[in-house]
Amino acid sequence: MALEVPPxxxxxxxxxxxxxAAIPLHLxxxxxxxxxxxxxxxxxxxxxxxxGDGRAAxxxxxxSTADDLDKFHYQLQLLxxxxxxxxxxxxxxxxxxxxxxxxxxxxxxxxxxxxxxVEEWSPSVQQVVSIATDLAKALQYLHVLGIVHRDIKPxxxxxxxxxxxxxxxxxxxxxxxxxKGISVENWKSSGKPTGGFHKKxxxxxxxxxxxxxxxKDIHTEKSDVYSFAISIKMVYAILLVSIYHHFYATNGELHxxxxxxxxxxxxxxxxxTGVVPYTDLRAEAQAHTxxxxxxxxxxxxxxVVSQGLRPALAFPEAGAPPxxxxxxxxxxxxxxxxRPSFEDIIEELNIIQKHLDAVACIPSTASVSNSQNGNIxxxxxxxxxxxxxxxxxxxxxxxxxxxTEKLWSGCFDDSAEYHPTxxxxxxxxxxxxxxxEDTHFMLPHMSEAxxxxxxxxxxxxxxxxxxxxxxxAVPGFLKQFCQDTSPTDALQEAFVRTDKxxxxxxxxxxxxxxxxxKNWHPGCTxxxxxxxxxxxxxxxxxxxxxxxxxxxxxxxxTRDHVASCPKERERVVKAGTEVxxxxxxxxVGAAALQVTRSIxxxxxxxxxxxxxxxxxxxxxxxDEFLVMASDGLWDVxxxxxxxxxxxxxxxxxxxxxxxxxxxxxxxxxxxxxTVIVVFLRPVSTAERIY
Ligand SMILES: Nc1ncnc2c1ncn2[C@@H]1O[C@H](COP(=O)(O)OP(=O)(O)OP(=O)(O)O)[C@@H](O)[C@H]1O
Ligand SMILES: [Mn+2]
Ligand SMILES: [Mn+2]
Numbered sequence: 001m002a003l004e005v006p007p008x009x010x011x012x013x014x015x016x017x018x019x020x021a022a023i024p025l026h027l028x029x030x031x032x033x034x035x036x037x038x039x040x041x042x043x044x045x046x047x048x049x050x051x052g053d054g055r056a057a058x059x060x061x062x063x064s065t066a067d068d069l070d071k072f073h074y075q076l077q078l079l080x081x082x083x084x085x086x087x088x089x090x091x092x093x094x095x096x097x098x099x100x101x102x103x104x105x106x107x108x109x110x111x112x113x114x115x116x117x118v119e120e121w122s123p124s125v126q127q128v129v130s131i132a133t134d135l136a137k138a139l140q141y142l143h144v145l146g147i148v149h150r151d152i153k154p155x156x157x158x159x160x161x162x163x164x165x166x167x168x169x170x171x172x173x174x175x176x177x178x179x180k181g182i183s184v185e186n187w188k189s190s191g192k193p194t195g196g197f198h199k200k201x202x203x204x205x206x207x208x209x210x211x212x213x214x215x216k217d218i219h220t221e222k223s224d225v226y227s228f229a230i231s232i233k234m235v236y237a238i239l240l241v242s243i244y245h246h247f248y249a250t251n252g253e254l255h256x257x258x259x260x261x262x263x264x265x266x267x268x269x270x271x272x273t274g275v276v277p278y279t280d281l282r283a284e285a286q287a288h289t290x291x292x293x294x295x296x297x298x299x300x301x302x303x304v305v306s307q308g309l310r311p312a313l314a315f316p317e318a319g320a321p322p323x324x325x326x327x328x329x330x331x332x333x334x335x336x337x338x339r340p341s342f343e344d345i346i347e348e349l350n351i352i353q354k355h356l357d358a359v360a361c362i363p364s365t366a367s368v369s370n371s372q373n374g375n376i377x378x379x380x381x382x383x384x385x386x387x388x389x390x391x392x393x394x395x396x397x398x399x400x401x402x403x404t405e406k407l408w409s410g411c412f413d414d415s416a417e418y419h420p421t422x423x424x425x426x427x428x429x430x431x432x433x434x435x436x437e438d439t440h441f442m443l444p445h446m447s448e449a450x451x452x453x454x455x456x457x458x459x460x461x462x463x464x465x466x467x468x469x470x471x472x473a474v475p476g477f478l479k480q481f482c483q484d485t486s487p488t489d490a491l492q493e494a495f496v497r498t499d500k501x502x503x504x505x506x507x508x509x510x511x512x513x514x515x516x517x518k519n520w521h522p523g524c525t526x527x528x529x530x531x532x533x534x535x536x537x538x539x540x541x542x543x544x545x546x547x548x549x550x551x552x553x554x555x556x557x558t559r560d561h562v563a564s565c566p567k568e569r570e571r572v573v574k575a576g577t578e579v580x581x582x583x584x585x586x587x588v589g590a591a592a593l594q595v596t597r598s599i600x601x602x603x604x605x606x607x608x609x610x611x612x613x614x615x616x617x618x619x620x621x622x623d624e625f626l627v628m629a630s631d632g633l634w635d636v637x638x639x640x641x642x643x644x645x646x647x648x649x650x651x652x653x654x655x656x657x658x659x660x661x662x663x664x665x666x667x668x669x670x671x672x673x674t675v676i677v678v679f680l681r682p683v684s685t686a687e688r689i690y
Pocket of ligand 3: 151169171172
């Protein structure tokens with residue numbers, strides 16, 4: 001976008017303290033317009049904005065005191081001097097009354113925090129190292145200029161479409177020399193210590209603060225190093241867990257490892273539900289999360305400062321490069337002077353990167369070898385056995401066009417009378433089982449179009465491989481098919497293609513000996529809901545279930561595909577597979593499966609089909625919420641009970657999901673339980689308060 005910059009002498013803020021040759025400092029009001037707010041903080045609101053003929057993010061600070069105004073000018077001066085690809089770039093400003101605004105390059109949501117905690121993204125080791133390297137370069141640039149950022153956390157890291165990070169939010173950034181100038185007393189009484197300590201969501205930011213900051217010492221560039229380490233660890237957490245989990249799920253039995261203790265799995269499932277983990281390193285063998293120990297903010301502060309509490313790092317056996325773990329540990333050393341500089345960090349990351357590249361070149365058969373005593377050793381960095389990644393890679397490979405703006409726009413007339421207002425949340429627990437074989441996804445930002453949402457649950461059996469693969473492949477395919485097909489066809493294709501690809505992938509890995517288990521036929525049931533404007537589509541294969549609360553009554557959006565259903569039984573038999581009454585119920589084939597449709601289960605194809613049954617409905621004011629869950633819930637809680645439980649729970653979808661799962665566990669469900677609750681009407685603030 002071509003923004004005109006006035007000559008430098010006249011391009012300065014109202015006070016004359018901020019100048020720039022490249023960035024216009026008081027845009028004429030006609031050249032921009034503020035669109036919808038993206039985020040509202042206690043000190044500012046960020047809007048999506050139009051600027052000239054392009055898009056921008058406009059940050060409008062709350063300026064209530066003279067001090068706030070001084071800070072605005074300080075921030076603007078600082079921003080005018082910055083230009084680095086790893087920073088969210090200031091492109092314009094309006095620096096005179098009545099509207100003080102900062103305009104930045106726009107980055108599509110989600111930011112890194114939402115990517116991890118809402119989308120539950122689990123990046124590969126390569127992606128983690130690449131993000132860490134880019135971020136380290138941006139911070140090195142700032143530190144060379146003598147600037148400390150003071151608020152590094154995933155919510156302040158924006159991602160472009162290639163997943164390169166761009167550091168944003170210079171609200172607390174300062175020149176180191178200016179910080180030294182302020183006496184500790186002075187600074188404390190200024191009432192706004194670093195890192196959003198005084199903001200509402202204290203723990204969210206608190207965990208990124210270095211011990212010296214918690215002790216109210218002065219922030220140095222080494223405090224940024226600490227926050228950087230915690231942030232990278234947060235990005236990495238999910239990856240470590242998925243490998244760890246997968247490692248046991250697929251190799252545990254084979255290599256004679258013990259199953260992971262239930263307690264660790266509890267911690268894992270909390271990670272997978274996006275709860276920020278804080279594990280006690282003092283008792284390495286017994287990992288406790290903050291939630292279990294019910295830390296208060298003060299206790300957490302005390303533990304970080306005086307007892308060296310840090311988030312748990314995975315064990316190298318879990319597939320994490322040991323030198324990356326060591327680097328993270330050095331970065332969060334309690335003594336700031338012991339932490340490496342960003343120059344050292346970049347150098348170290350480059351070495352790790354080279355190592356990863358070298359490992360990636362080893363042919364696949366070499367990653368499993370026989371050691372002397374006949375046991376099979378599994379090498380580190382076993383990306384190939386991560387089924388999440390397999391599912392994700394598959395769709396990436398196939399995906400030529402990334403054009404999702406027009407998403408199904410042809411299928412609906414835009415004058416659709418009713419527009420549901422959505423809020424969503426989920427909860428997943430392995431319950432009494434030793435391993436977690438359920439997976440789920442929530443895709444609220446499916447496209448530029450704001451009114452297309454997708455949610456899915458996959459309940460694995462005979463291992464978690466199919467569920468892990470599908471949770472990435474199905475949403476990937478949906479994005480890919482949204483162009484020229486109807487939503488129904490897209491769902492259908494997504495299920496069928498995921499099934500086919502998974503079974504092909506399994507054969508490839510069996511041939512290459514990456515999977516050594518003989519006669520292993522993992523599968524999963526699947527339910528996926530797609531909301532396009534006022535239309536709801538639910539595709540189901542198996543015994544997960546989705547119900548609507550419609551005019552106060554349960555309205556089923558799925559039918560259970562189990563062998564005890566006569567129609568399904570008939571279909572399976574016709575397709576040539578035996579159904580027998582065994583022990584307590586009807587079961588399919590030699591594998592004695594209870595479900596009659598699924599993804600995977602290659603020993604039972606084609607009878608146990610992946611063809612989903614799709615139910616479609618138009619949403620109206622009568623529709624209050626949608627509940628989707630794996631059979632772990634429905635086995636013990638009826639549709640009616642689900643509605644009445646939500647009725648007397650605070651109207652917050654995450655809480656409702658957790659409440660339902662807890663209820664199911666209390667009623668004796670022996671299975672993994674995953675619940676997604678989507679409210680379809682605005683929930684009044686009063687109902688949300690707890
Ligand atoms: N350039 C941008 N493009 C897209 N989204 C942005 C941009 N800048 C900020 N946002 C979004 O707005 C959120 C808040 O922005 P920012 O951190 O700058 O505001 P803040 O008021 O300082 O928030 P806090 O201090 O609570 O972290 C970010 O987490 C991000 O999701
Ligand atoms: Mn921020
Ligand atoms: Mn901020």
